[in-house]
């Protein structure tokens with residue numbers, strides 16, 4: 637199949653591209669390196685089944701024009717702003733990179749006749765809910781611009797899918813971690829400890845507790861529920877989650893333990909959130925994705941430990 641991966645130079649996108657090429661597909665990546673890196677995709681350059689476009693996807697006209705001669709069997713739309721705090725300081729960031737990129741992808745699919753879509757959504761669409769998060773819970777009130785832009789994307793996807801008979805799979809990812817991590821709490825802690833091995837600043841009170849999924853588990857789930865399983869018309873939404881959840885102090889302990897830092901003084905900034913718009917605790921109901929035949933190989937704590945070991949090795 638010929639597949640388009642937007643955001644394919646990013647952390648998760650790179651792993652997805654590698655798996656799709658391994659399976660023998662033709663893969664076209666579009667990215668503009670706002671957060672992704674050229675070095676992430678350099679390793680694919682010599683593969684004749686791989687092609688790269690440097691385009692700002694939020695520019696709908698330019699995106700559709702530059703890709704007008706390409707016909708795809710499916711689009712994996714991963715491009716978005718993944719720097720939540722940067723987005724929190726400037727709403728334009730998520731409007732452009734999280735929402736407008738989706739709008740451009742949908743317009744391109746409508747014009748070019750592509751009918752299959754995978755979209756990387758997020759737990760942030762649920763907002764700060766106390767109950768177990770089920771896909772059809774309703775009354776979604778995101779508390780960050782990022783969550784708002786993802787939920788708006790989901791709504792646009794619903795309408796485009798209905799109007800154009802798209803077959804769409806949406807995964808709401810929790811925190812994704814693993815080899816070649818480029819952002820997030822584990823990445824931040826390792827960077828900070830390199831700078832100062834005696835003290836670690838921890839945003840909030842350390843009690844923020846969320847599920848962390850290992851990226852290779854996630855890629856397996858994406859491929860299984862898009863390419864290996866026939867997708868019906870309309871939109872299927874899955875919580876792509878794992879068993880368990882890990883709190884921030886436990887993450888700090890695992891990072892120190894695995895990387896050999898001893899007697900580190902934790903300095904908490906205080907409050908029960910890392911920053912305004914941060915959802916301090918959530919847990920997914922995983923019934924739907926388990927019933928679809930997929931379960932993660934690693935629970936949240938195991939994913940955290942394995943990721944720190946990946947960092948140590950690299």
Ligand SMILES: NC(=O)c1ccc[n+]([C@@H]2O[C@H](COP(=O)([O-])OP(=O)(O)OC[C@H]3O[C@@H](n4cnc5c(N)ncnc54)[C@H](O)[C@@H]3O)[C@@H](O)[C@H]2O)c1
Nearest residue numbers: 643646647648667668670671672693715716718733809812
């Ligand atoms: N990593 C996580 O924990 C997590 C959690 C929930 C959802 N997600 C979603 O998964 C997807 C991939 O996330 P990631 O962790 O790999 O982030 P990432 O930042 O590593 O990858 C996103 C990629 O999109 C590209 N991009 C952004 N705006 C663009 C634009 N206007 N035009 C072209 N390219 C653009 C960036 O350069 C980057 O390479 C994103 O949609 C993100 O919202 C990630």
